[in-house]
Amino acid sequence: MKIDDFEKLENEGADSLPSEERRRFLRFGLAVTGVFVGGSVLSLTSARNAESAMGPVPVSGAFPYSPHYTMVIRQNRCIDCERCMEACVKTNNVPSYGYRTTILQQEREIGKGVKERVFMPVLCNHCNRPPCVRVCPTTATYKDKKTGIVMMDYKRCIGCKTCMAACPYNARYFKEENRAVDKCNFCFDTRISKGESKTACSAACPAGVRIFGDLTDYSSEAYKLIHKPEKVVWVLRPETGAMPNVFYMND
């Protein structure tokens, strides 16, 4: 809506606020009072509920996602053919100056003077406590309540780029064409919502590195891979507390 139209609208006043909103606000206010008085023990309602009531950042257990989309990356198989990057660019119109997914290279020492080359695909981790969602001033980015995908609403983005700074994985870039920040959305609008079962990168990988799947489906390959007791599964930068949703393993 244009700003002129906004000015013409009538002020609704505080009388027509729904009870749900009032309760939410009160709950939050009482929790804050409790914290000030002496910690969450003394607050009249639990601070945890208040956090989920007030903010867009999900608290664990707050939203069970169904389906819960994830990607499992079998790092030892990646050979940097970059077919995933090409497929992503083609499917999602990613410009050349940015990326939705990229491949990092490392040559690390595994013995005395012996080095090995490792390729690591990186993309938006669709974190369960996303730092980008936490810092967005306009809620242009949000974690979808149904699928768990961290989505972008281009219309709301003001291009402040705080999310780009907040992301621990450098997964976001500013897209000039949209005048908004863009990032991987697990091909939701281009493939998943149209019935495809795999993202573009996952389908393009010739070595089976990227396994895209639904964690609520216990028969899916993604679920089975990260639940093998003998395999080490890790995430990138867990110390940030972002609780990423993309898992890495050597298989």
Add this chain to the structure above:
Amino acid sequence: MKRNNKSVMTIVGLAAVIGLLVFSSLSFGEEAYDEDTYGPKAPILWAKPLKAVAFYHKAHTMDAGLSCDNCHDKIFQMAAGTAEQEADFTMASLYKGKYCGACHDGQMAFASNTRCATCHVGVKGYNKLTGAAPQGKAEGKH
């Protein structure tokens, strides 16, 4: 200065030792890479069916001790780039024992379904070895 046999011999001996050191090789403990014995020094780069695999003759001939006829011409042709023209130059063929899989089967050398990035240098390695400019990077001002 008196010129006698002893000082002349000393100078000649010293010159011989210095000459031997200077002209022997670039560093001690390594022999010079002879392309006729060991094959081309530059890596063979395969970009088909995907980018890219780098094959170094030195690792196989000089370090591992293979000779030319261990691979040529039964497993690989001498002409560089012949293998990637074949339609069956895939990992599946390697697992069946063709091409590199003739030795890289887990017994004679590491299995071809392990240690992928040893040979697969990827697009980054390809660009580095061919000197191509990196794609899609913001150049100039940020």
